[in-house]
Amino acid sequence: MQQGRRRVTGSGADRAGVSAPAARKTGRMPSRRAAHMRAFAQELRAEFLPASALAVFAGAALAFHDTGRWRGWLFLMCVLGVCALHAGANVLNDYFDHRSGNDAINTEFIRPFTGGSRLIQQGVLRPNEVLGLGAALLGVGVGVGVYLVVLAGAGVLPFLALGLLAGVGYSIPRVGLAARGAGELTVALAFGVLPVTGTYYVQTGTVTAGAFALSLPVAVLIAAVLFINQFPDSRADRAVGKRHWVVRLGLKRAARGYVALMGLWVIVLLLGAGAGMIPSFLVWAALPGLLAIPASRRVLRHFDTPAALAPAHALTILMHLTVTAALGTMLVLARVL
Numbered sequence: 001m002q003q004g005r006r007r008v009t010g011s012g013a014d015r016a017g018v019s020a021p022a023a024r025k026t027g028r029m030p031s032r033r034a035a036h037m038r039a040f041a042q043e044l045r046a047e048f049l050p051a052s053a054l055a056v057f058a059g060a061a062l063a064f065h066d067t068g069r070w071r072g073w074l075f076l077m078c079v080l081g082v083c084a085l086h087a088g089a090n091v092l093n094d095y096f097d098h099r100s101g102n103d104a105i106n107t108e109f110i111r112p113f114t115g116g117s118r119l120i121q122q123g124v125l126r127p128n129e130v131l132g133l134g135a136a137l138l139g140v141g142v143g144v145g146v147y148l149v150v151l152a153g154a155g156v157l158p159f160l161a162l163g164l165l166a167g168v169g170y171s172i173p174r175v176g177l178a179a180r181g182a183g184e185l186t187v188a189l190a191f192g193v194l195p196v197t198g199t200y201y202v203q204t205g206t207v208t209a210g211a212f213a214l215s216l217p218v219a220v221l222i223a224a225v226l227f228i229n230q231f232p233d234s235r236a237d238r239a240v241g242k243r244h245w246v247v248r249l250g251l252k253r254a255a256r257g258y259v260a261l262m263g264l265w266v267i268v269l270l271l272g273a274g275a276g277m278i279p280s281f282l283v284w285a286a287l288p289g290l291l292a293i294p295a296s297r298r299v300l301r302h303f304d305t306p307a308a309l310a311p312a313h314a315l316t317i318l319m320h321l322t323v324t325a326a327l328g329t330m331l332v333l334a335r336v337l
Contacts, residue, residue: 039124040133043094043117044087051225051317052086052191053079054324055218059199061328062214065279065335071203074151078199081144082163086191088137089167094120095130096171106236108306113313114232138167152202159198166190179242184223192219213272214327217285220265221320228258228299228316232306255303262292265323282330288322291315 056078064070094116097103109115119125145160166186169175177186196215201207230237230246231254238247246254266286272278295315302308 039119040129043091043119043125043130043133044137045090045112045117046087047112048090049083049086051222051320051324052082052195054321054328055192055195055215055222056082056199058214058218058324058328058331059196059211060203061331062196062211062278063200063203065331066208066210067204068335069203074148074202075199077144077148077151078195078202081141081148081160082195082198084137084144085141085163085167088134088141089170089190091130091134091137092168093171095127095134096173098127098130100173100240100242102233102236102240102242105239106233108232108235110232110306110310110313113310113317114229138164141167148202153205155201155205156198159194159201163190163194163198166194178244181243181245181248183244184226187226188219188223191222192216210272210277213268213275213277214282216268216272217265218320218324218327220261220268221316221323224258224261224265225316225320227254227261228295228309228313230254231299231303231309251303255299258299259296262289262296265289279331279334281334282327285323285326285330288319288326291319291322295319 056075060070060075060078094103097116098120103116103118103121106115109118111118120127120130142160142164145156145163149156149160166177166189169177170183170186170190171178173179177183193212193215196218197207197211200211227246230244231251234246234251234254237244245257249257266289269286270283273280273283292315295312298309298312298315302312
């Protein structure tokens with residue numbers, strides 16, 4: 001009778017009559033490697049990559065409007081390369097914010113807009129893993145860039161070099177563009193001017209004043225996204241010497257600076273159209289600028305209350321995405337219709 005009362009041991013898979021290796025093969029046992037890969041994917045913060053992809057779309061759309069030719073493979077390669085550099089810059093920023101102690105003392109971040117991924121702080125990923133991922137992503141971006149040099153010519157090299165320098169120089173302490181007050185300009189260049197004009201070059205073999213003019217509202221809007229994202233993180237940033245313009249101005253004056261950025265992108269769009277550098281119908285892309293009204297009101301009223309700024313963060317990102325998408329879509333439709 002003792003045989004009927006034998007002790008049951010082993011994993012849940014073993015008790016179910018399935019060995020651990022078999023459970024792994026059938027997917028019944030969570031894979032540590034799969035969980036790690038999910039963490040790497042989360043570290044990319046892919047929700048922010050459409051900003052870069054749409055900037056590439058705007059540049060390709062202007063090239064199509066001007067020439068009637070859409071080089072689909074080159075467009076996809078531009079999207080891949082720019083997004084890889086963007087993701088690599090995001091990941092490196094997480095690593096160096098950890099190294100500086102910034103993320104450890106930042107308690108006012110607003111997910112998912114600010115404060116990084118928090119995966120190092122949560123013990124999900126080790127710092128060296130994050131650094132390695134960032135380097136790998138930048139390597140992918142460089143590799144795609146070199147491929148585009150082969151396909152589209154050596155004129156791609158300046159865009160690639162500037163994009164790489166911006167992605168690395170934003171965070172790395174020896175350069176510290178963000179800490180030196182050049183972060184906003186760096187982001188405007190890397191995620192606004194370069195993807196629009198660089199894609200236009202890849203598609204056409206040249207860069208025009210129109211391509212540069214089209215890139216400016218996109219650049220100002222992505223700088224505005226960074227600018228407002230710095231409000232909740234400003235106290236931690238100040239403590240570690242990351243002196244971006246929100247820290248330098250102080251929250252109250254920075255709130256007025258945000259309002260100025262909301263007006264600036266509309267002004268550069270209207271000036272570009274008024275000067276004949278871009279088609280006049282693109283002024284209709286300013287309509288999503290109405291979102292700036294509630295966003296600006298909230299920033300002016302709640303600049304020192306991070307939790308209350310979440311709607312303004314969302315509105316700023318939405319404005320950037322809708323304006324950039326509208327610019328590209330109108331250019332394509334104008335050529336097709």
